[in-house]
Amino acid sequence: MRTEGLQLWTNARVATLAVGAATPYGLIEDGALAVQDGRIAWVGARKELPLALDDAAVEHDAQGALVTPGLIDCHTHLVYGGDRAAEFEARLNGASYEEIARAGGGILATVRATRAADEESLFAQSRRRLRALCDEGVTTIEIKSGYGLSLAEEAKCLRVARRLGASEGVTVRTTFLGAHAVPPEFDGRPEDYVDAVCRMLPALHAQGLADAVDAFCERIGFSAAQTRRVFDAAQALDLPVKLHAEQLSDSQGAALAASFGALSCDHLEWLSDTGARAMGQAGSVAVLLPGAFYFLRETRVPPIALLREHRVPMALATDCNPGTSPCTSLLLMLNMGCTLFRLTPEEALAGVTRNAARALALDDRGVLAPGLRADFVLWDARHPAELCYAVGFNPRRTTVIEGRIA
Ligand SMILES: O=C(O)CC[C@@H]1NC(=O)NC1=O
Numbered sequence: 509m510r511t512e513g514l515q516l517w518t519n520a521r522v523a524t525l526a527v528g529a530a531t532p533y534g535l536i537e538d539g540a541l542a543v544q545d546g547r548i549a550w551v552g553a554r555k556e557l558p559l560a561l562d563d564a565a566v567e568h569d570a571q572g573a574l575v576t577p578g579l580i581d582c583h584t585h586l587v588y589g590g591d592r593a594a595e596f597e598a599r600l601n602g603a604s605y606e607e608i609a610r611a612g613g614g615i616l617a618t619v620r621a622t623r624a625a626d627e628e629s630l631f632a633q634s635r636r637r638l639r640a641l642c643d644e645g646v647t648t649i650e651i652k653s654g655y656g657l658s659l660a661e662e663a664k665c666l667r668v669a670r671r672l673g674a675s676e677g678v679t680v681r682t683t684f685l686g687a688h689a690v691p692p693e694f695d696g697r698p699e700d701y702v703d704a705v706c707r708m709l710p711a712l713h714a715q716g717l718a719d720a721v722d723a724f725c726e727r728i729g730f731s732a733a734q735t736r737r738v739f740d741a742a743q744a745l746d747l748p749v750k751l752h753a754e755q756l757s758d759s760q761g762a763a764l765a766a767s768f769g770a771l772s773c774d775h776l777e778w779l780s781d782t783g784a785r786a787m788g789q790a791g792s793v794a795v796l797l798p799g800a801f802y803f804l805r806e807t808r809v810p811p812i813a814l815l816r817e818h819r820v821p822m823a824l825a826t827d828c829n830p831g832t833s834p835c836t837s838l839l840l841m842l843n844m845g846c847t848l849f850r851l852t853p854e855e856a857l858a859g860v861t862r863n864a865a866r867a868l869a870l871d872d873r874g875v876l877a878p879g880l881r882a883d884f885v886l887w888d889a890r891h892p893a894e895l896c897y898a899v900g901f902n903p904r905r906t907t908v909i910e911g912r913i914a
């Protein structure tokens with residue numbers, strides 16, 4: 509008797525990415541996945557499939573495809589207006605960052621373009637970037653605000669992020685990043701702007717627009733003391749925090765974020781042993797962003813050995829933003845995580861699956877295991893390392909989201 513609603517995927521090389529699996533990547537050579545009601549009902553070797561599951565109403569032959577959990581891009585600034593290609597060209601023609609900033613370039617150039625874009629235009633521009641990421645197997649994504657810098661404009665960007673998830677059928681987790689830069693109307697008054705950021709939070713929270721709160725803790729951003737004020741406001745609303753930390757200097761951001769139980773600290777090129785230890789003790793994820801490292805031509809890589817020593821889970825993300833990482837390829841980040849930061853391919857894949865899920869406080873995905881969401885991707889590849897090895901080649905064959913072929 510056919511078991512209604514039960515789907516069976518067979519003839520697959522299943523990389524579960526489960527922690528403590530018997531094989532690297534949790535790889536099951538001749539594997540099978542049973543799916544029911546959008547969840548994984550069973551996963552394992554085909555020859556061990558329980559008889560009760562062998563009567564699936566629908567069977568899919570994966571034809572030997574590699575199957576991984578759906579990819580998770582856990583750090584993006586995907587919603588923004590305009591682009592910064594002219595700055596890119598000016599820099600290559602010898603202009604300095606300072607000259608560009610004085611000419612009104614940098615983050616504030618994107619703030620102007622984002623404020624000038626109406627919601628529909630912002631949605632359309634951002635949807636193209638999201639579709640590019642989804643074309644490479646992304647099924648969950650984090651989208652930050654941070655180019656509005658006023659309550660109305662930050663709300664506009666976060667609404668667009670929410671709408672993108674609904675329209676594209678992917679999970680979007682939003683992060684309020686009002687503390688990204690000081691807007692022109694607060695020029696020279698950073699403390700007053702931090703007050704304004706703290707006042708925005710309750711309104712955004714009441715509208716259900718923010719799932720977490722972030723800040724840019726850096727010499728050219730906000731100090732640890734200013735960051736602490738934003739985090740206090742987040743904590744008062746029970747909103748989890750994450751932090752752009754130690755990107756360009758050791759600003760003591762990671763230790764501060766860890767003291768708030770941060771979901772993640774991101775960038776981390778200048779992370780100290782103290783910060784890594786604090787993150788390990790707090791369970792914060794290290795989100796590594798090789799796109800910004802590469803685009804800014806940085807030379808100091810994040811301390812991977814320290815992160816391993818303190819057992820800090822590592823994730824990888826695109827940091828998709830117009831200024832330092834105009835990139836919509838998570839597959840390229842896999843390669844850069846290995847080639848530039850020297851992660852192993854298994855660490856890199858864990859970084860866009862289970863550890864990325866953890867950076868977003870999502871415990872229902874990121875691994876192929878019974879009870880978790882049936883978000884997975886079939887790849888024209890035989891070994892998981894191929895996904896980190898090739899550049900500019902997209903081996904995605906099929907994406908499945910909650911058991912339905914996307
Ligand atoms: O240049 C931009 O538009 C964003 C830069 C981006 N934001 C941040 O906090 N760190 C970065 O690299």
Ligand SMILES: [Fe+3]
Nearest residue numbers: 583585752827
């Ligand atoms: Fe970022």
